[in-house]
Amino acid sequence: MTGEGGDRGPAVRPTADDPFVAALSPGIGGPAGEHVGRHPWWTPVRVILVLTAICFSLGMVQKAPCYDAQWTNSQSRYSEMCYSDLPYLYVGRGFAELDWPYSNSIQVRDRYDVMEYPVGISYYAYATAYVTHWLKGSPDLAARGAMSQGQLYADHEVVRESMLFTAVSSVGFGICALLAAWALTGVNRRRPWDAALFALSPVLLFEGLINWDLLAVACVAGALWAQARDRPGLTGLLIGLGTAFKLYPLFLLGGLLVIWGRERRWRDLAVATGTGAVTWALVNAPAYLSGHHEWSVFWTYNKHRGADLGSGWLVLQQMAGTTFSSPTINLASWIIFGVWCVGVAALGVWAPQTPRLAQLGFLVVVGFLLVNKVYSPQYALWLLPLAVMARPRWRDQLIWQAGEIYYFASVWWYLGTYLNPGGGGDPGFYWLAVGIRMAAQLYLAVIVVRDILMPEYDVVRTRRPAWARHSFWPPTEPGRLTLGRAPGGG
Template sequence: MSGSEENDHRRIVHPTVDDPITAALSLGVGGPVGEHAGRHSWWTPVQVLLALTAICFALGFVQKTPCYRATWSSSETNYSDMCYSDLPYLYVDRGFAELDWPYSSAIAVRDRYQVMEYPVGISYFAYASAYLTHWLSGSPNLDARGGMSQPQLAADPKVHRETLLFTAVEGVGFALCALLAVWFLSGVHLRRPWDAAYFAVSPALLLEGLINWDLLAVVCVAGALWAHARGRPGLTGVMIGLGTAMKLYPLFLLGGLVVVYGRERRWRDLAGATATGLATWVVVNTPAFVSGRAQWNVFWSYNTHREADLGSVWLMLQQMTQHTFGVHTINVVSWLFFGAWCAAVAVLGFSARLTPRLAQLGFLLVAGFLLVNKVYSPQYTLWLLPLAVLARPRWRDQLIWQGGEILYFASVWWYLGGHLEPGGGGDPGFYWLAIIVRMATELYLVGIVVRDVLLPEYDVVREVSWRDHFSWWRQGGPGQLALTPSADGAG
């Protein structure tokens, strides 16, 4: 082992000496790593993390097995076994069984199929998955399908097999996204690669990774954090632009960059990140916009006119008060609250003693958006996951937060399946409780992150910098007994 390798090994923060829960669990296998521990001849932290991610995601496939065996045709199985997924239902319903372009304006297509209500990046991914599905299925005759109705098409045995294959193809794509996200996260802080383990073995990733297309945006957010850590604002903007083309929420990372770059007077970097982000979003959206402007606009109009839906505080209040809030009221109040929340995060960021980390600011912004959004689907937990694990890399806090998410995950399916209805009838009180617990655990993590921003000595990522400075001082190095001003760098 070379001297540089030894130094790199010592620089890595090992989880068994950093996290109290991991340290306690390690007692059963020999205890925390010692000062003279050597480096494995092949396994590196990143390779271990990728293996853990693969295992976790494979278990996610297993968790969906009851629905796969039932071909997602049984609502009872979907809800009682908590294995529901949106993926198989759109193969026929959105025209992918006939390989129709999602943004086609052809009357024959639009009279037959509903437009994809998702951002363009998701539509592209689904279309590419459908194309691969058709190729793997032997390129079926699409002309014959044009003469079949949607119910006939859905009932066709060959199409039925294709639907399952389409779901599997998409799932493999999501697994690759999860692996890439972990690779990105492990490189944000080179001395803390093990922080990505909170993502790699997350219960949220296992249970919710295959519900919808959210992992496409998640990997872009992880990529933005990675690029920012390496001082590459242009690439950071590109990843934010790509993520915004998948889901809207990665756009909020620009708010975090305003604080970070603003405090450091890096206006050129802020302009570069914003410009490349906007340019990337425009480039990705252009094919859809040009081929079908009306179809491209469906995503925006659908979300504007959407009513209060599952998981939201709005739905809970409506059910509690038996009063239906108008869509306009929900939109205005939600955006006003979120605007005030963003202002509060900005004040927090600019008034903190040290520049907050991008993951901390991003987590706070996305959390504020979700808390008042008119829909809070179970898989939206994934939006917070890469930000949360880097904002607060501690098992105790992660398990408290994800414990609330798991409770809601189970409750929403049982609620939809009618399993939470009181025996004598009445209101779904347990479902309301699950929403409240979910919000409470999320606010708990918000509070912890805010504390870390205000009191950076509690920030475990910055705490490493303090320890290293102290170590250097004891060894005769530069005696800089102070917290590192910014902990977003990869070093």
């Protein structure tokens, strides 16, 4: 059990490993020295969990303006940048009446659209609605059945329930964030502090509550942990479970194919793939058996969906003043993505050393998002655990996430029509935001490719950072005892 970069040797101190952290450290006593003391309770894992809880709580505060307005002010959700899908779908998908998401009842389907998400999200939303109804004292559902959707949206009791539904969902997302952070601290036991890049992420703060994506993020982080512990069965189970929440965890199997193929570990690959397939099938079975047509909506909806927010396809359409058909976009995007995957696989096969799963997974998911026909703001969460483990450097992470946050603000300004040209015309500022976001992702992808081709630049594999090899680091002053953690801390 060697982990992604090897677990042998002393733990890495952030102030002696990352120049960004070292530059900030004088404000809290300076870099860790040779005589640092060990705190009896504050382990790296506990610190990371506390930082995650603080960051996620701030994300809930960021959504407070919309919560206070009960998400009924159509403009404040854009001006305050606090939009979330959750309260709108509480009524729009039948959860106010506690209807099973995959019911094939004509009465239900005449009133509500089917959930257009994978089954794991539908299950979670249904369970959250059940808890919401229980906390509200089991409202009279028969009376609601006599009301129209418009009346339900306007009903004060239902509006309050949708707020509670959002709050209960957020508690679950917070638990997922904590589980993901915990898992990331153990991907490489020499480098538990790398998980701080996840715990203090601007992407987590601003985008964690837009949709249900953190459910899949926790599974991906868990899969990275399981693979680092040489547990192929658990790795496959978490990939299968994550794929039941979102499609993209499936792409980790490609990374495993390259890694375990180089190591001739075909049995482990078969175990992970088989376990993942069985897990996904078992999770999907209740939805499929209760309503096959309703189960297929996720697939048909995405097949026929046109170019949407955040995608390069939408920008091309707006620039050209035309509309590409769904089949055209589907074919082109899958061809480009296929070529991208072949390139990543070739990179992994011919790399000087076997790449790490986080590196290959990050590159594949980046390629998928860049060519996808929809790229919602919260999709950046898909990359987050992979990115922080692929390239655990604050500078590079902040460059990438600066592009994400710039787009996060711009998409709400675009939807709120706040920066449209005064004389009319095309939304050039939005095109710029999409381009900056893609450029930031490509920057991080290039850095990861370099680390794979030249492993001496991969900070996870090296014992001493390249920037400190020709300096006496950490600097110390005679007679000064730096407060901090013992070797293995930070």
